[in-house]
Amino acid sequence: QSALTQPASMSGSPGQSITISCSGxxxxxxxxxxxxxxxxxxxRAPKVLIYDVSVRPSxxxxxxxxxxxxxxxxxxxxxxxxxxxxxYYCCSYTDSSPLYVFGTGTRVTVL
Amino acid sequence: QITLKESGPILVKPTRTLTLTCSFSGFxxxxxxxxxxxxxxxxxxxxxxxxxxxxxxxxRYSPSLKNRVTITHDTFKNQVVLTMTxxxxxxxxxxxxxxxxxxDYVSGYFDYWGPGDLVTVSS
Numbered sequence: 001q002s003a004l005t006q007p008a009s010m011s012g013s014p015g016q017s018i019t020i021s022c023s024g025x026x027x028x029x030x031x032x033x034x035x036x037x038x039x040x041x042x043x044r045a046p047k048v049l050i051y052d053v054s055v056r057p058s059x060x061x062x063x064x065x066x067x068x069x070x071x072x073x074x075x076x077x078x079x080x081x082x083x084x085x086x087x088y089y090c091c092s093y094t095d096s097s098p099l100y101v102f103g104t105g106t107r108v109t110v111l
Numbered sequence: 112q113i114t115l116k117e118s119g120p121i122l123v124k125p126t127r128t129l130t131l132t133c134s135f136s137g138f139x140x141x142x143x144x145x146x147x148x149x150x151x152x153x154x155x156x157x158x159x160x161x162x163x164x165x166x167x168x169x170x171r172y173s174p175s176l177k178n179r180v181t182i183t184h185d186t187f188k189n190q191v192v193l194t195m196t197x198x199x200x201x202x203x204x205x206x207x208x209x210x211x212x213x214x215d216y217v218s219g220y221f222d223y224w225g226p227g228d229l230v231t232v233s234s
Contacts, residue, residue, distance in 0.1 A: 003157060032217075034217075034218055034219060034220065036220035036221070038158075038221075044226075045207055045224040045225065045226055045227050046158065046207070046221075046224055047224070048220055048221060048222050051212075051220035051222070052220070057222065089157065089158050091158075091160075091220070091221070093217065093218065093219065097171070097172075097173065097174045098160050098171075098172075098173040098174065098175070099160070099163060099171045099173075100148070100160040100163070101160065102150075102157060102158040102159065102160060103157070104157050105157040105158070
Protein backbone atom coordinates (compact mmCIF):
# COMPACT_ATOMS: atom_id res chain seq x y z
CA GLN A 1 0.00 0.00 0.00
CA SER A 2 1.84 3.12 -1.20
CA ALA A 3 1.15 6.69 -0.21
CA LEU A 4 -1.81 8.57 -1.64
CA THR A 5 -0.78 10.87 -4.49
CA GLN A 6 -0.99 14.64 -4.13
CA PRO A 7 0.51 17.42 -6.23
CA ALA A 8 3.81 18.53 -4.72
CA SER A 9 2.93 22.21 -4.78
CA MET A 10 0.14 24.62 -5.60
CA SER A 11 -0.08 28.37 -5.48
CA GLY A 12 -2.63 31.12 -5.75
CA SER A 13 -3.14 34.80 -5.17
CA PRO A 14 -5.09 36.01 -2.14
CA GLY A 15 -8.80 35.55 -2.71
CA GLN A 16 -8.45 32.81 -5.28
CA SER A 17 -9.52 29.21 -4.77
CA ILE A 18 -7.13 26.28 -4.65
CA THR A 19 -8.17 22.65 -4.97
CA ILE A 20 -5.78 19.94 -3.86
CA SER A 21 -6.36 16.43 -5.17
CA CYS A 22 -5.58 13.19 -3.36
CA SER A 23 -5.53 10.10 -5.53
CA GLY A 24 -5.95 6.66 -4.01
CA UNK A 25 -7.48 3.32 -4.95
CA UNK A 26 -10.44 1.05 -4.45
CA UNK A 27 -8.78 -0.16 -1.23
CA UNK A 28 -8.84 3.20 0.49
CA UNK A 29 -10.53 6.38 -0.77
CA UNK A 30 -12.74 4.48 -3.18
CA UNK A 31 -13.99 2.15 -0.48
CA UNK A 32 -14.26 4.21 2.68
CA UNK A 33 -15.71 7.53 3.74
CA UNK A 34 -12.85 7.95 6.24
CA UNK A 35 -10.77 10.55 4.46
CA UNK A 36 -9.23 13.34 6.51
CA UNK A 37 -7.13 16.38 5.68
CA UNK A 38 -4.40 17.97 7.78
CA UNK A 39 -2.69 21.32 7.69
CA UNK A 40 0.90 21.53 8.85
CA UNK A 41 2.42 24.94 9.45
CA UNK A 42 6.23 25.16 9.42
CA UNK A 43 7.73 23.55 12.49
CA ARG A 44 4.34 22.56 13.87
CA ALA A 45 2.39 19.34 14.32
CA PRO A 46 -0.37 18.58 11.80
CA LYS A 47 -3.85 19.86 12.57
CA VAL A 48 -7.03 18.22 11.29
CA LEU A 49 -9.04 20.38 8.88
CA ILE A 50 -11.57 17.90 7.52
CA TYR A 51 -12.66 14.41 8.50
CA ASP A 52 -15.06 11.84 7.04
CA VAL A 53 -14.45 13.38 3.57
CA SER A 54 -16.28 16.66 4.16
CA VAL A 55 -16.90 17.33 7.85
CA ARG A 56 -15.25 20.36 9.41
CA PRO A 57 -14.33 20.12 13.10
CA SER A 58 -15.27 23.12 15.20
CA UNK A 59 -12.60 25.71 14.66
CA UNK A 60 -11.97 24.94 11.00
CA UNK A 61 -12.78 27.87 8.76
CA UNK A 62 -15.69 27.41 6.34
CA UNK A 63 -13.20 28.39 3.61
CA UNK A 64 -11.98 24.79 3.76
CA UNK A 65 -14.15 22.13 2.19
CA UNK A 66 -13.68 18.49 1.24
CA UNK A 67 -15.20 16.14 -1.28
CA UNK A 68 -14.67 12.76 -2.89
CA UNK A 69 -15.34 11.22 -6.28
CA UNK A 70 -14.40 7.64 -6.96
CA UNK A 71 -10.84 7.03 -5.80
CA UNK A 72 -9.96 10.72 -5.53
CA UNK A 73 -10.55 13.11 -2.65
CA UNK A 74 -10.19 16.87 -2.86
CA UNK A 75 -9.62 19.76 -0.49
CA UNK A 76 -10.68 23.21 -1.63
CA UNK A 77 -9.47 26.40 -0.02
CA UNK A 78 -11.81 29.21 -1.01
CA UNK A 79 -10.54 32.76 -0.80
CA UNK A 80 -6.99 31.71 0.05
CA UNK A 81 -5.18 33.91 2.58
CA UNK A 82 -1.49 34.37 3.39
CA UNK A 83 -1.96 32.44 6.65
CA UNK A 84 -3.01 29.39 4.60
CA UNK A 85 0.58 28.91 3.46
CA UNK A 86 1.39 25.45 4.77
CA UNK A 87 1.76 21.80 3.86
CA TYR A 88 -1.46 19.85 3.42
CA TYR A 89 -1.85 16.08 3.77
CA CYS A 90 -4.74 13.77 3.04
CA CYS A 91 -5.21 10.51 4.90
CA SER A 92 -7.46 7.53 4.35
CA TYR A 93 -8.39 4.38 6.19
CA THR A 94 -7.52 1.31 4.09
CA ASP A 95 -8.78 -2.24 3.92
CA SER A 96 -5.29 -3.64 4.07
CA SER A 97 -2.06 -2.86 5.79
CA PRO A 98 -1.06 -0.19 6.67
CA LEU A 99 -4.35 0.69 8.26
CA TYR A 100 -4.03 4.38 7.53
CA VAL A 101 -2.20 5.86 4.57
CA PHE A 102 -1.17 9.49 4.22
CA GLY A 103 -0.74 11.46 1.05
CA THR A 104 2.56 12.68 -0.35
CA GLY A 105 1.77 16.22 0.79
CA THR A 106 1.11 19.50 -1.02
CA ARG A 107 2.85 22.77 -0.24
CA VAL A 108 0.54 25.70 -0.75
CA THR A 109 2.05 29.08 -1.50
CA VAL A 110 0.07 32.30 -1.46
CA LEU A 111 1.55 34.66 -4.01
CA GLN B 112 -9.01 19.10 27.18
CA ILE B 113 -7.04 16.44 25.33
CA THR B 114 -3.26 16.78 25.29
CA LEU B 115 -0.47 14.46 24.21
CA LYS B 116 3.28 14.85 24.48
CA GLU B 117 6.08 12.68 23.18
CA SER B 118 9.32 12.14 25.06
CA GLY B 119 12.42 10.16 24.32
CA PRO B 120 16.04 10.36 23.23
CA ILE B 121 17.27 12.99 20.83
CA LEU B 122 20.03 10.80 19.46
CA VAL B 123 20.13 7.04 18.97
CA LYS B 124 22.95 4.96 17.55
CA PRO B 125 22.32 2.63 14.58
CA THR B 126 21.21 -0.92 15.47
CA ARG B 127 20.01 0.24 18.92
CA THR B 128 16.44 0.21 20.22
CA LEU B 129 14.41 3.43 20.27
CA THR B 130 11.81 3.90 23.00
CA LEU B 131 9.38 6.81 22.82
CA THR B 132 6.72 7.61 25.38
CA CYS B 133 3.46 9.39 24.67
CA SER B 134 2.00 10.92 27.84
CA PHE B 135 -1.62 11.91 27.44
CA SER B 136 -4.46 13.46 29.41
CA GLY B 137 -8.09 14.39 28.88
CA PHE B 138 -9.26 10.98 27.68
CA UNK B 139 -9.21 7.33 28.60
CA UNK B 140 -7.69 4.77 26.28
CA UNK B 141 -10.20 2.24 27.59
CA UNK B 142 -13.20 4.10 26.12
CA UNK B 143 -14.65 2.27 23.13
CA UNK B 144 -13.63 3.82 19.82
CA UNK B 145 -10.56 5.57 21.17
CA UNK B 146 -7.09 4.78 19.89
CA UNK B 147 -3.64 6.31 19.96
CA UNK B 148 -1.52 6.27 16.85
CA UNK B 149 2.11 6.91 16.06
CA UNK B 150 3.06 8.83 12.95
CA UNK B 151 6.52 9.95 11.87
CA UNK B 152 7.93 12.49 9.45
CA UNK B 153 11.51 12.39 8.16
CA UNK B 154 13.01 15.87 7.68
CA UNK B 155 11.42 17.51 4.65
CA UNK B 156 9.30 14.48 3.86
CA UNK B 157 5.73 13.29 4.20
CA UNK B 158 3.88 11.81 7.15
CA UNK B 159 4.02 8.04 7.62
CA UNK B 160 1.64 6.04 9.78
CA UNK B 161 3.50 3.59 12.03
CA UNK B 162 0.90 1.91 14.16
CA UNK B 163 -2.09 2.15 16.45
CA UNK B 164 -3.27 0.80 19.78
CA UNK B 165 -7.02 0.49 20.38
CA UNK B 166 -9.16 0.87 23.49
CA UNK B 167 -9.26 -2.93 23.89
CA UNK B 168 -5.43 -3.22 23.64
CA UNK B 169 -5.58 -4.55 20.08
CA UNK B 170 -2.73 -3.24 17.96
CA ARG B 171 -2.01 -2.69 14.30
CA TYR B 172 1.35 -1.93 12.71
CA SER B 173 2.63 -0.78 9.36
CA PRO B 174 4.19 -3.65 7.41
CA SER B 175 6.93 -1.31 6.17
CA LEU B 176 8.54 -1.53 9.61
CA LYS B 177 8.95 -5.29 9.24
CA ASN B 178 8.07 -6.27 12.82
CA ARG B 179 10.49 -3.79 14.38
CA VAL B 180 7.77 -1.80 16.14
CA THR B 181 5.78 -2.58 19.28
CA ILE B 182 3.18 -0.34 20.92
CA THR B 183 2.07 -0.79 24.51
CA HIS B 184 -0.25 1.04 26.91
CA ASP B 185 0.41 1.75 30.58
CA THR B 186 -3.10 2.30 31.95
CA PHE B 187 -1.99 3.62 35.33
CA LYS B 188 0.40 6.19 33.91
CA ASN B 189 -1.79 7.23 30.94
CA GLN B 190 1.09 6.53 28.60
CA VAL B 191 1.57 4.78 25.30
CA VAL B 192 5.04 3.52 24.49
CA LEU B 193 6.52 2.95 21.03
CA THR B 194 9.51 0.63 20.80
CA MET B 195 11.48 0.34 17.58
CA THR B 196 14.33 -2.13 17.33
CA UNK B 197 17.41 -2.12 15.12
CA UNK B 198 17.12 1.54 14.10
CA UNK B 199 18.83 2.88 11.00
CA UNK B 200 19.60 6.32 9.60
CA UNK B 201 16.35 6.19 7.62
CA UNK B 202 14.47 6.17 10.93
CA UNK B 203 15.62 9.74 11.61
CA UNK B 204 12.34 11.64 11.88
CA UNK B 205 9.99 13.64 14.04
CA UNK B 206 7.76 11.15 15.81
CA UNK B 207 4.21 12.15 16.67
CA UNK B 208 1.61 10.44 18.79
CA UNK B 209 -2.00 11.32 18.10
CA UNK B 210 -5.47 10.67 19.52
CA UNK B 211 -7.63 8.80 17.04
CA UNK B 212 -11.32 9.57 17.28
CA UNK B 213 -13.59 6.88 15.94
CA UNK B 214 -16.52 4.64 16.81
CA ASP B 215 -14.92 1.27 16.20
CA TYR B 216 -12.01 -0.33 14.39
CA VAL B 217 -13.06 0.78 10.93
CA SER B 218 -13.21 4.54 11.16
CA GLY B 219 -11.47 7.47 12.61
CA TYR B 220 -9.18 10.39 12.17
CA PHE B 221 -6.42 11.98 14.23
CA ASP B 222 -7.88 14.98 16.02
CA TYR B 223 -5.23 15.77 18.62
CA TRP B 224 -1.49 15.52 18.09
CA GLY B 225 1.53 15.87 20.32
CA PRO B 226 4.13 18.51 19.41
CA GLY B 227 6.46 15.82 18.08
CA ASP B 228 9.87 14.53 19.10
CA LEU B 229 12.79 14.76 16.67
CA VAL B 230 14.92 11.64 16.86
CA THR B 231 18.23 11.42 15.00
CA VAL B 232 19.85 8.08 14.30
CA SER B 233 23.58 8.54 14.04
CA SER B 234 26.78 6.99 15.29
